[in-house]
Amino acid sequence: KFYEELDCSINGMYHISCRKEGREVFIPFSFLEKYYEVYGKLAKSKGHEQFEWSHSYSKVFKPTTPYNASGMFMYFSNYNVEVRDRVKCVSATEGVPVSTQWEASGYYYPVQVAQYGLSHYSKNLSEPPPKRKILEDGNMLTAKWQVPKGAYIKRKYDSAKLTRVLEFHSRDGPGISLRLKQGTDLVLSFDLRFLSANGSLTFFLEDRDRSQIFPVSFTCSSVLVEAHNSSGNYSTIYGMGDCQNWKKFTRDLHIDLVKGHVLSGRGKKLSRTKLRIHHLLLKGNGQLDNLTLASSNHMDMFYSSADWLVRHQDSSGGWPIGVKRKIASGRADLDPGWYSAMGQGQAMSLLMRAFYRSGKPHYLESALKGMQPFSKSSTEGGVRAYFMNQYPWYEEYPTVPPSFVLNGFIYSLIGLYDVVSLAPLNQVGDAQLLFDQGMHSLKKLLPLFDTGSGSVYDLRHFTLGLAPNIARWDYHSTHINQLLLLSTIDSDPILTNVAERWISYMSGKRAAHN
Amino acid sequence: KFYEELDCSINGMYHISCRKEGREVFIPFSFLEKYYEVYGKLAKSKGHEQFEWSHSYSKVFKPTTPYNASGMFMYFSNYNVEVRDRVKCVSATEGVPVSTQWEASGYYYPVQVAQYGLSHYSKNLSEPPPKRKILEDGNMLTAKWQVPKGAYIKRKYDSAKLTRVLEFHSRDGPGISLRLKQGTDLVLSFDLRFLSANGSLTFFLEDRDRSQIFPVSFTCSSVLVEAHNSSGNYSTIYGMGDCQNWKKFTRDLHIDLVKGHVLSGRGKKLSRTKLRIHHLLLKGNGQLDNLTLASSNHMDMFYSSADWLVRHQDSSGGWPIGVKRKIASGRADLDPGWYSAMGQGQAMSLLMRAFYRSGKPHYLESALKGMQPFSKSSTEGGVRAYFMNQYPWYEEYPTVPPSFVLNGFIYSLIGLYDVVSLAPLNQVGDAQLLFDQGMHSLKKLLPLFDTGSGSVYDLRHFTLGLAPNIARWDYHSTHINQLLLLSTIDSDPILTNVAERWISYMSGKRAAHN
Numbered sequence A, B: 001k002f003y004e005e006l007d008c009s010i011n012g013m014y015h016i017s018c019r020k021e022g023r024e025v026f027i028p029f030s031f032l033e034k035y036y037e038v039y040g041k042l043a044k045s046k047g048h049e050q051f052e053w054s055h056s057y058s059k060v061f062k063p064t065t066p067y068n069a070s071g072m073f074m075y076f077s078n079y080n081v082e083v084r085d086r087v088k089c090v091s092a093t094e095g096v097p098v099s100t101q102w103e104a105s106g107y108y109y110p111v112q113v114a115q116y117g118l119s120h121y122s123k124n125l126s127e128p129p130p131k132r133k134i135l136e137d138g139n140m141l142t143a144k145w146q147v148p149k150g151a152y153i154k155r156k157y158d159s160a161k162l163t164r165v166l167e168f169h170s171r172d173g174p175g176i177s178l179r180l181k182q183g184t185d186l187v188l189s190f191d192l193r194f195l196s197a198n199g200s201l202t203f204f205l206e207d208r209d210r211s212q213i214f215p216v217s218f219t220c221s222s223v224l225v226e227a228h229n230s231s232g233n234y235s236t237i238y239g240m241g242d243c244q245n246w247k248k249f250t251r252d253l254h255i256d257l258v259k260g261h262v263l264s265g266r267g268k269k270l271s272r273t274k275l276r277i278h279h280l281l282l283k284g285n286g287q288l289d290n291l292t293l294a295s296s297n298h299m300d301m302f303y304s305s306a307d308w309l310v311r312h313q314d315s316s317g318g319w320p321i322g323v324k325r326k327i328a329s330g331r332a333d334l335d336p337g338w339y340s341a342m343g344q345g346q347a348m349s350l351l352m353r354a355f356y357r358s359g360k361p362h363y364l365e366s367a368l369k370g371m372q373p374f375s376k377s378s379t380e381g382g383v384r385a386y387f388m389n390q391y392p393w394y395e396e397y398p399t400v401p402p403s404f405v406l407n408g409f410i411y412s413l414i415g416l417y418d419v420v421s422l423a424p425l426n427q428v429g430d431a432q433l434l435f436d437q438g439m440h441s442l443k444k445l446l447p448l449f450d451t452g453s454g455s456v457y458d459l460r461h462f463t464l465g466l467a468p469n470i471a472r473w474d475y476h477s478t479h480i481n482q483l484l485l486l487s488t489i490d491s492d493p494i495l496t497n498v499a500e501r502w503i504s505y506m507s508g509k510r511a512a513h514n
Ligand SMILES: [Ca+2]
Pocket: A137, A138, A139, A163, A164, A165, A289, A290
């Protein structure tokens, strides 16, 4: 066939070079990619090369079982919250991630804390049980500590812990060390307190080639995380805060080291499988118990989140967010101290699971208190807005005028549903009413988020008279996943109809035109 | 460069054949055309072949002067209402087009009647003055009639018309004929009445090759239009209704003939320039005056519409639509007799121009009465709906629940504006209030029609929970043209901002995603 170059005039505005073969005109993908924001790549399939055209880059997870409030949270078992770039590190003081998304110095973001916990809860259910090895419990299981001259260790009964613990004192020596068997497990947990004013616990990680040693230290200080560089020898330091009282720590040393690397400008490329733990070193005078090495410790991390939420809930039931948030010009900024319906809801989802698993009533109490901002207007510090004074909406960002963010609203509904499902019947309080009202609003307003070829993230175009804020594909698929989840607990066909239509948009289908 | 065939996998769902040249992949337009509904054609530009890619097929008319209520109506001078397929013919009894859009037998559709009038009003302003030749006025200008034996003509004073007219009586003969000079003008007007029970006036059109003769007759009958075929000799017949009283007729004989052709199955391909008028034939006993041949007669056609509207307005001020209308399942059908805010508004635009041009107060009175349905709920036979019980909307289709059609609403606003602009100040009535309330709703709800890549025709997705009803490009450009018109009389930036964004969608731009 005859094949030639051909000039293509695009909307009479500019020209590109096309090809012609018979009556067929061929358009270069490099143009289409930008014009339509479509994705393509060359790939091998069954031995021959093909070009893979993708309308979207995201995935939908079709639920196979009805949603269970005590089960995995959506597809959060795929999340690795602490790995994200916008997570500065996991605080050794608080045991939860610190966000830098809207403030570079770092802050605790309740949504992120809850998602960290929910992802570990879900991983615990989806993954095989972890390998665990207790190295030292001060009693039956004792480790072979190397104690330099002048230093000492002893095992003694602790009346606060009601168990025998390891007491150590390094004096002025190089520290008390423990050589660890080479293994791939990098999640350490331990109970620790210091009797002296300062002291530290340092883990030494080694790369597979044994060419480098990476120390990660935990010290009695209020520093969040620091990276020190002494002539090319980097060390990473986390502050444990006040060390005088017993506290349990669970650390993923790979994460702890990577965050130090990033901080020191060495980048985040440090694969988990490349690392081995080599030894640890105790300094100062203190007590240690339940030193454990594991392949993972999702439940500890989950409870770290739950406990953080219990500790940081304020008297209005909210988890205040300590950073200013600017959503769009023309809208009142959110001043530090605002609540997010999404944060409240995700926290409730987490706390109800903590209550379900532990039976401890303070988790339930905290979840129930977490509903209070749902009944308070966002103009008065709550999270409740109304669409046209009629349809209540729980605001991820309780701006004035409201923003009506879809995904955050649905997360808040799931939180309410979790309370309804797992709280004792006589303690459910407003949860059922809030959930029902929210579902009613969702079903009514859902079509306003449908663009005919995708979805909008929020209704800012309506409240501020702006261009629609199109949801990028990962938010679009979040919308779908959320609707599919809700469709397993509410049979109203609007949920599946919209979800199915929105799925079809992801492969290029569009709503009909007239 | 090396050029090869390459398999393209589309969203993992099916395969098409692409081309590869170096690192560039070329996609066949025949695929893109269907996938994206984009338009393309090979064309010559400055002597070389190029491929013209068009995102949309419609055009925007940017207004160069502020909208003027007595001037041209939008770009309606480009409209040829009576040519449209859904127009069965222009009734000789009523002088206005008959629609078959929703009922094949034909009905008068006030929107179409008004648009017919507004297009001729606008053409009258945009086109050069017509050529006109009075052939017979019974007085100064007399034609050379061929009167067979037994028949007669005479010119006499008519006390009803207060002028001399031509009286004719064909008796049993072949009829009284008038040979017409060959010319391209095909718009005939005449005043006619019959003194006998039956009678007819027939025009004979000839094609340029003089190979065929096409008779078009006007008879004293109630038939709308008929096509007769007597062994290959076709004739087209229009009924003038009751013929006993003087009535003025203005006929575009090309249109009249084409509609007969379509009716008889001969298709609509009959170009205006191919036709000549050859002669006319009078039968029966009657009187004729002001027989005029013209290149066009827009103002007569305009007044035909205005008079039809005055005659057919009911006591509630509405122009009832006599056909059932089904909009979408789940919505109450409109039973015959419904009003359309668009029909009311377009009629008001027309009538106010008729009042402006003629000074005749009955046009003004009719326009003012036409506002009555705007204050009556569509649940009670009016056209007024509310978005969420808050924002009034004038419904093109006053369904329950409402449909919130955008273009019809804006046409109704323009009608109200025309009343405000051209009515004497002390007679404006509710027009200003209705206009202001409508503009307020429009500005608030306009963003809900924005899909980020086009516009929706209505809000059925919201009121019925369906897929969005995307506006095809011609409706999209109508939206834009209407907003640009309004922007010349209201400086609120939302109007121009939305219009400019919607214009950009027509060349492939999209609203940003997050
Ligand atoms: Ca112990």
